[in-house]
Amino acid sequence: MMRRVSGLLLIALGVALLVAQGVRASERNTDGFDALVKGLSAHYAVHPKTIPMMWMVSLGARGVTHGGVRGLRVAEFENFAANDDTAGFDETVRSSLGEDWSRMVRDWKEDGDESLVYVRAENNRVDMIVVDLDRGGLNLVKMTMDPDQLAKWTRDRGIRGGVQ
Amino acid sequence: MTRMRAATAVALLFLAVGSLRAMEPLQQKDDLFAGADKFSQGAKSTTEVNLDKNMLGLMGKFGDEGEDKSGSELAKRMDFVIVRSYEYAVEGQYNMADVEQFRKRLQDGGWSHVVKERSERESTDVCVKLGPNGEFSELVVISAEPRELTFVHLKGHMSAEDLMRMSTHYGVQGPPKMKDKEKDKEKMK
Numbered sequence: 356m357m358r359r360v361s362g363l364l365l366i367a368l369g370v371a372l373l374v375a376q377g378v379r380a381s382e383r384n385t386d387g388f389d390a391l392v393k394g395l396s397a398h399y400a401v402h403p404k405t406i407p408m409m410w411m412v413s414l415g416a417r418g419v420t421h422g423g424v425r426g427l428r429v430a431e432f433e434n435f436a437a438n439d440d441t442a443g444f445d446e447t448v449r450s451s452l453g454e455d456w457s458r459m460v461r462d463w464k465e466d467g468d469e470s471l472v473y474v475r476a477e478n479n480r481v482d483m484i485v486v487d488l489d490r491g492g493l494n495l496v497k498m499t500m501d502p503d504q505l506a507k508w509t510r511d512r513g514i515r516g517g518v519q
Numbered sequence: 520m521t522r523m524r525a526a527t528a529v530a531l532l533f534l535a536v537g538s539l540r541a542m543e544p545l546q547q548k549d550d551l552f553a554g555a556d557k558f559s560q561g562a563k564s565t566t567e568v569n570l571d572k573n574m575l576g577l578m579g580k581f582g583d584e585g586e587d588k589s590g591s592e593l594a595k596r597m598d599f600v601i602v603r604s605y606e607y608a609v610e611g612q613y614n615m616a617d618v619e620q621f622r623k624r625l626q627d628g629g630w631s632h633v634v635k636e637r638s639e640r641e642s643t644d645v646c647v648k649l650g651p652n653g654e655f656s657e658l659v660v661i662s663a664e665p666r667e668l669t670f671v672h673l674k675g676h677m678s679a680e681d682l683m684r685m686s687t688h689y690g691v692q693g694p695p696k697m698k699d700k701e702k703d704k705e706k707m708k
Contacts, residue, residue: 461567506580
């Protein structure tokens with residue numbers, strides 16, 4: 356009897372660990388862009404402007420770059436005010452995106468303008484989110500790239516960059 | 520009973536893999552310039568760049584040309600590039616004693632001072648750390664001007680040639696070569 360109970364406990368533990376792992380994996384796989392838009396909308400009580408036909412622009416970018424750019428998403432907040440709380444704004448962006456995004460660039464100016472570039476790389480897929488805050492509002496752009504394909508596309512057109 | 524053990528083992532394996540993934544560095548940390556944020560107080564602009572090994576690897580791909588994979592090869596030899604730059608509207612917005620604290624960190628731990636330039640209003644320090652095979656394993660630049668303060672930290676396994684290639688790529692003028700100096704003399708004649 357005791358062996359059976361301990362066996363069931365082991366299975367329960369195993370299943371619990373698998374479920375916990377699954378939850379963590381699904382948290383990681385959520386689209387950081389949606390989380391960012393949601394986080395900023397909730398924190399600053401603003402809503403993004405819908406940009407019509409954005410899916411077509413995204414599709415066009417994919418076609419033009421031969422799959423180098425896999426997708427584009429844009430969110431525009433008009434009359435967005437971070438209330439001179441740069442640290443609070445940065446923290447809202449960071450916590451909304453989650454831990455699998457790393458900040459590559461931060462450019463801040465005393466008039467309140469700020470640009471942040473966050474990146475998440477996984478295998479041959481790179482997600483980049485640009486956060487551009489200025490007096491006119493806030494713009495968020497997400498670009499999903501295939502770096503090998505995009506590098507080939509830029510090389511073929513004589514566009515040079517990166518580390519040489 | 521064997522099935523139960525297998526289920527537990529699999530579950531533990533998943534957990535271990537997940538934990539390892541969670542332990543990966545999410546943003547490049549730099550102990551050397553830890554605390555440099557204090558210089559942003561009173562600055563009119565601040566620029567921070569953090570390029571970790573992953574990002575350098577991705578950027579390196581854009582430096583390749585056809586069969587020439589030197590861009591990605593160089594990127595593979597680099598671990599990180601960190602830049603902190605602060606610009607001030609007026610002079611005297613940062614304390615030179617604070618900068619000195621960062622310079623002191625370069626006095627120990629195998630750092631060699633290759634450039635130490637001091638003038639009344641400006642100073643530049645370039646320090647390198649060499650690896651076991653004589654290659655550059657780290658390079659630090661601290662440049663202090665009345666209205667601008669810049670910290671740069673590179674880590675990797677780079678030859679002098681690699682560094683020159685990087686500086687050329689990013690538009691940093693290196694010291695003139697002897698041949699160039701001779702050409703200049705000929706032009707003067």
